[in-house]
Amino acid sequence: MENFTLQNPVRIEFGKDKEHYMGQYLSEYGIKHVLLAYGSERIKKEGLFDSVAKSLQRKGITFCELGGIVSNPLLSKVYEGIEMAQHNKVDAVLCVGGGSVLDSAKAIAAGALYEGDVWDFFLGKSFITQALPIFDIITLAATGSEMNCGAVVTNEKTQQKYFIQAPALFPKVSIINPYLQRSVSKAYLVYSASDVIAHCIEGYFTATTHPTLISKQIEAIITTIMETTEILIENPNDYDARAEFAWAATCALNGFTHVGVAGMNFPNHMIEHALSAICNIPHGAGLSIVMPAWMKWYCPKNEAQFTRFAKAIFGLESAEDGIDALTNWFDKIGTPTKFSHYAIEEKTLPEIVDNAADNDIYFGMDKLYTKEVIADILNKAW
Amino acid sequence: MENFTLQNPVRIEFGKDKEHYMGQYLSEYGIKHVLLAYGSERIKKEGLFDSVAKSLQRKGITFCELGGIVSNPLLSKVYEGIEMAQHNKVDAVLCVGGGSVLDSAKAIAAGALYEGDVWDFFLGKSFITQALPIFDIITLAATGSEMNCGAVVTNEKTQQKYFIQAPALFPKVSIINPYLQRSVSKAYLVYSASDVIAHCIEGYFTATTHPTLISKQIEAIITTIMETTEILIENPNDYDARAEFAWAATCALNGFTHVGVAGMNFPNHMIEHALSAICNIPHGAGLSIVMPAWMKWYCPKNEAQFTRFAKAIFGLESAEDGIDALTNWFDKIGTPTKFSHYAIEEKTLPEIVDNAADNDIYFGMDKLYTKEVIADILNKAW
Numbered sequence: 001m002e003n004f005t006l007q008n009p010v011r012i013e014f015g016k017d018k019e020h021y022m023g024q025y026l027s028e029y030g031i032k033h034v035l036l037a038y039g040s041e042r043i044k045k046e047g048l049f050d051s052v053a054k055s056l057q058r059k060g061i062t063f064c065e066l067g068g069i070v071s072n073p074l075l076s077k078v079y080e081g082i083e084m085a086q087h088n089k090v091d092a093v094l095c096v097g098g099g100s101v102l103d104s105a106k107a108i109a110a111g112a113l114y115e116g117d118v119w120d121f122f123l124g125k126s127f128i129t130q131a132l133p134i135f136d137i138i139t140l141a142a143t144g145s146e147m148n149c150g151a152v153v154t155n156e157k158t159q160q161k162y163f164i165q166a167p168a169l170f171p172k173v174s175i176i177n178p179y180l181q182r183s184v185s186k187a188y189l190v191y192s193a194s195d196v197i198a199h200c201i202e203g204y205f206t207a208t209t210h211p212t213l214i215s216k217q218i219e220a221i222i223t224t225i226m227e228t229t230e231i232l233i234e235n236p237n238d239y240d241a242r243a244e245f246a247w248a249a250t251c252a253l254n255g256f257t258h259v260g261v262a263g264m265n266f267p268n269h270m271i272e273h274a275l276s277a278i279c280n281i282p283h284g285a286g287l288s289i290v291m292p293a294w295m296k297w298y299c300p301k302n303e304a305q306f307t308r309f310a311k312a313i314f315g316l317e318s319a320e321d322g323i324d325a326l327t328n329w330f331d332k333i334g335t336p337t338k339f340s341h342y343a344i345e346e347k348t349l350p351e352i353v354d355n356a357a358d359n360d361i362y363f364g365m366d367k368l369y370t371k372e373v374i375a376d377i378l379n380k381a382w
Numbered sequence: 383m384e385n386f387t388l389q390n391p392v393r394i395e396f397g398k399d400k401e402h403y404m405g406q407y408l409s410e411y412g413i414k415h416v417l418l419a420y421g422s423e424r425i426k427k428e429g430l431f432d433s434v435a436k437s438l439q440r441k442g443i444t445f446c447e448l449g450g451i452v453s454n455p456l457l458s459k460v461y462e463g464i465e466m467a468q469h470n471k472v473d474a475v476l477c478v479g480g481g482s483v484l485d486s487a488k489a490i491a492a493g494a495l496y497e498g499d500v501w502d503f504f505l506g507k508s509f510i511t512q513a514l515p516i517f518d519i520i521t522l523a524a525t526g527s528e529m530n531c532g533a534v535v536t537n538e539k540t541q542q543k544y545f546i547q548a549p550a551l552f553p554k555v556s557i558i559n560p561y562l563q564r565s566v567s568k569a570y571l572v573y574s575a576s577d578v579i580a581h582c583i584e585g586y587f588t589a590t591t592h593p594t595l596i597s598k599q600i601e602a603i604i605t606t607i608m609e610t611t612e613i614l615i616e617n618p619n620d621y622d623a624r625a626e627f628a629w630a631a632t633c634a635l636n637g638f639t640h641v642g643v644a645g646m647n648f649p650n651h652m653i654e655h656a657l658s659a660i661c662n663i664p665h666g667a668g669l670s671i672v673m674p675a676w677m678k679w680y681c682p683k684n685e686a687q688f689t690r691f692a693k694a695i696f697g698l699e700s701a702e703d704g705i706d707a708l709t710n711w712f713d714k715i716g717t718p719t720k721f722s723h724y725a726i727e728e729k730t731l732p733e734i735v736d737n738a739a740d741n742d743i744y745f746g747m748d749k750l751y752t753k754e755v756i757a758d759i760l761n762k763a764w
Contacts, residue, residue, distance in 0.1 A: 001560070001625035003397025008390070014641070015385025178383070213606040213626050213633070220598035227594070243383035244595050247642065251595070256638070259396070260629065 001211045001260040008255050010147045011173045014247065018175045019051055019137050022094070023059035025173045029133055031092040035085045036063040037105045039070065039097040043139065048180060052096055052137065064088045066108075072276050072283065073100040075155045078118060081108035085132065092172075095136035099143025102136050103151035106169045109134050119155060121164045128166035137175040140184055141246035142192035142284060144199060144253030146174035154277055159355060161273035162362060176250065178243040182236055189236075190335040191284025192249065193229040197222055197326075198268050198287040199252040205298060205305055208263035215305075218257050219312040224248045226313075229333055268294050270363045271374060274356035279344055288335040292327040293380035297373075299323065339382050349378060383593045383642040390637050392529045393555045396629065400557045401433055401519050404476070405441035407555045411515055413474040417467045418445040419487045421452065421479040425521065430562060434478055434519065446470045448490075454658050454665065455482040457537045460500060463490035467514065474554075477518035481525025484518050485533035488551045491516050501537060503546045510548035519557040522566055523628035524574035524666060526581060526635030528556035536659055541737060543659035544744060558632065560625040564618055571618075572717040573666025574631065575611040579604055579708075580650050580669040581634040587680060587687055590645035597687075600639050601694040606630045608695075611715055650676050652745045653756060656738035661726055670717040674709040675762035679755075681705065721764050731760060 013025065026034065034056070043049045056063055066081045085093065085108055093112075095105035109131040111118030120126040138146040145151065149169040154161040184192070200218045204210065225248050231241035251257065258264065271294065272286040279286075299306045303319050310322025330337050353374045360369045395407065408416065416438070425431045438445055448463045467475065467490055475494075477487035491513040493500030502508040520528040527533065531551040536543040566574070582600045586592065607630050613623035633639065640646065653676065654668040661668075681688045685701050692704025712719045735756045742751045 001397075001622050001629070003400070005393065005395055007393035011387065011389035013387055015383075018385070211622070211626050211629070212609070213602060213630050216602035216606065217599060220595060220602055224595040224598065240383050240593070243642065244593050247383070247593070248595050251638075256633075260625065 002209055002262040004259045006255055006259050007167075008147065008170065010170050012147065012176060012250070013173060014176045016177060016179055018177050019048065019180065020055050022052055022135065022137060022175060023055035023057070023061055026056065026061055026092065026094070026135060027059040029092070029172055031133065031135075032061060033088065033090050034061060034063045034092045034094040034135070035066055035081060035088065035090045035108065036094050036096065037066045037069060037081060037101055037108065038095070039068070039101045041067070042183070043096055046183060048096065048137070048139070063094070064090065069097065069101045069104045071100050072154050072161065072280055073104040075119060075153055075157075078104055078107040078111060078153055081105075082111040082118060085112040090132065092133040092135060095134070096139065098138065098140030099145045102138065102145040102171075103143070103153060105134055105136065106131070106145070106151035107153050107164065110164065110166070110169065122153065122155070122160075122162040128164060128168055131166070131168040134169065134171045135173050136171050137177070137180070139180050140188065140192060141176070141181055141249035142195040144196075144250055146171060146176060147250045147254040152273070159277045160358075161277035176246050178239060178246045181242055181246060186233060186236075186334070188282070188284075189229065189232055190333045191282045191288070193225050193284070193333065194288035194291070194330065194335045195284035196225050196249045196252045198291060200257065201291065202266045202268060203258050203261050203264040204309070205295070205302055206264045206267065207261035209261055210305065211260045214257060214260060215308065215312075221248045221252050221257070222313055226329065233333060265365050266363055267298070267365065267369060270359045270365065270369065271356045271377065273359055274352050278348065278352055278355055279342065281342055285336050285341075288330045288337055289339060289341070289381050290377070292323060292330070292337050293377050295323045295326070296380055297377045337381070346382070349375070349382070352378065384591055384644040386641045388637055388641055389549075390529065390552065392552050392636075394529065394558060394632070395555060396558045398559060398561055400559050401430065401562065402437050404434055404517065404519060404557060405437035405439070405443055408438070408443055408474065408476070408517060409441040411474070411554055413515065413517075414443060415470065415472050416443060416445045416474045416476040416517075417448055417463060417470065417472045417490065419448045419451060419463060419475060419477050419479070419483050419490065421450070421483045423449070424565070425478055428565060430478065430519070430521070445476070446472065451479065451483045451486045453482050454536050454543065454662055455486040457501060457535055457539075460486055460489040460493060460535055463487075464493040464500060467494040472514065474515040474517060477516070478521065480520065480522030481527045484520065484527040484553075485525070485535060487516055487518065488513070488527070488533035489535050489546065492546065492548070492551065504535065504537070504542075504544040510546060510550055513548070513550040516551065516553045517555050518553050519559070519562070521562050522570065522574060523558070523563055523631035524577040526578075526632055528553060528558060529632045529636040534655070541659045542740075543655035558628050560621060560628045563624055563628060568615060568618075568716070570664070570666075571611065571614055572715045573664045573670070575607050575666070575715065576670035576673070576712065576717045577666035578607050578631045578634045580666075580673060582639065583673065584648045584650060585640050585643050585646040586691070587677070587684055588646045588649065589643035591643055592687065593642045596639060596642060597690065597694075603630045603634050603639070604695055608711065615715060647747050648745055649680075649747065649751060652741045652747065652751065653738045653759065655741055656734050660730065660734055660737055661724065663724055667718050667723075670712045670719055671721060671723070671763050672759070674705060674712070674719050675759050677705045677708070678762055679759045719763070728764070731757065731764070734760065
């Protein structure tokens, strides 16, 4: 087990009706004026926007609105948010939405207190030392952003889907009300399942040291995600399944599943970021295409852990059978496992490969993933 | 899954050589003068005291010493520490020791900023709103105190073993260096295993709502504790086993294994606190005596979860077989499962029963555990 430092100060408020207390939580931190960031107009139709607005009003908290944040969130929108935050002199950023909205909110919170270009942080040209306080009501369980200090944004001009990470980006309070997630479409439910499983397997398979306890904790998350996904496909209103799915998603990327491991990295995310930067497909869908292909390629490098995976998750004996079983499960729930699902033309492949290879250094993988390797992996999913 | 609030701000510094940085960590929090609390002189013989003292000196941090804190830590010692902290105007309490030292340090930290009697907090007559900052180097993995905000102290005059809990009692920084725990005796290793398993099973069996994910996470901790205990009995110097044991102990009582559960309580601790308050036996040893007896008594009230336990931990089919298997495992590793181990006289039984029954209301169990019930449970271990 490797040395580690772990500190996760996020306050989680989990459960029914918690969104009605957002005004109270903000006021506990002395917040008077927020930028309220959201995605689609769905939150207005469903009454959530109103609930939050009333909760803020009760505590005398004013807000300005930044709507229209999309999946694979864009740098241009982050710039817009930073300008709005500065112009309105807000003292916090409040996200009401999924991981993309929260990631945008984090970039806005850091950018609002920075004199330079916020993209500097993504390129590693500058380091985040401060940010406006961040609060959120998370309406889609997938990215784990509600309990970590990372964010991913796409620079649409350069087609770079890059990330930032800094302690200042931990949300102060994250509200997870599973009931608010009941209207997530079946498609986004299964993409989310894929995203959470990807967060689980990256370290599980790539770490050169992986404590048994951490393997077991990850297996607990994966099997919970699989069981609850199947329940939710049948009955989207099953509150307990929705709640366990949501909490499992949070636990998959809050730091606790990565302690004590050595040498882990995020190759599936590295390749998928290229895929969604260029083709703009949902992140979770991209991951379920990449994962089976990557697993087949990577399996010989850590066969013992793949064999463990097959046994622990599916009760199967061989590493290969475990990979097949996961692929079949993705097919069964309806998240894509082949490029053909999106009719992505074969001529796009070199562009994806180039973009992913550029990500290799960015992800700190030291040219492990050459263009040849990436092409080899992607070809398995063609 | 029930609503919950979760926030655990403790910074964990885990691994080899971390104790050499304690001075640096303290200085990051602006600390200049600490009360250094410890237990036996073992830490002086083994050089740990010197390492810590040097680390503080390098950062110009001065300290006064409070040694001689014992297992089942005493209120009289806490009073002594409070007086020392106030007299020396320290600005933090630093614990170098096991859970008893840390629990004492927490009580001292709260008492030093309180005008009344610190025991008021234990009796619920007053609430902890502030405490001196707490830092620790934990030398025994068992109680989880290094990552929670609770503490247990025994009032030797009244024979009450009671607890306090407040956010102000979360340590700022906890150092867990598994290497420092290599010299824990075999006896205290197995008592610690029992203590951690007790932390795991209390909620697991007593909660009326228990999310599957939480059950799985607890099972991961229990099986890890069992596997690593067996390794450490054979080879106390196995670093990885020591590290996984230590981290599993921390995870068992840091709040994450109790989220979303409903109606849970701590009956084994309630009874054991009476036992060790009167007989002054090691807490973990008391728990391994109480647990099998309590499990037999409680099993019919939640047979499904006991059946799950039998399968998940031992691969067995029946609830009863699971209880027997745990009892046999305690016997195998050498932590006691019967009162006869300590030659506690039968005439002591009514005294233990009375003390435990007093704890019933204190533990918030609303007279579930009458004297008759407690006697019934204890008789199973006689």
